[in-house]
Amino acid sequence: MARKSAPDEAEAEARAIDAEPWGPMAGMVKRQCPRCRYFFASPVDSTEPCCADCASGGTGPARIHAVS
Numbered sequence: 001m002a003r004k005s006a007p008d009e010a011e012a013e014a015r016a017i018d019a020e021p022w023g024p025m026a027g028m029v030k031r032q033c034p035r036c037r038y039f040f041a042s043p044v045d046s047t048e049p050c051c052a053d054c055a056s057g058g059t060g061p062a063r064i065h066a067v068s
């Protein structure tokens with residue numbers, strides 16, 4: 001019986017990739033949403049300060065995080 005399952009390895013790989021700094025596509029800039037701290041890419045000519053999630057649901061509360 002295999003001790004390591006494929007999903008576990010895939011998740012570990014995804015986490016490793018997620019932990020690495022990433023660059024936006026050409027014509028995009030990387031920004032961090034001031035509301036939810038989520039990194040997102042937006043067009044260089046965009047003045048949108050928040051991620052699409054917050055921009056579209058801006059009136060609702062941001063995702064609940066464990067606040068210390």
Ligand SMILES: [Zn+2]
Binds near residue numbers: 052
């Ligand atoms: Zn956001």
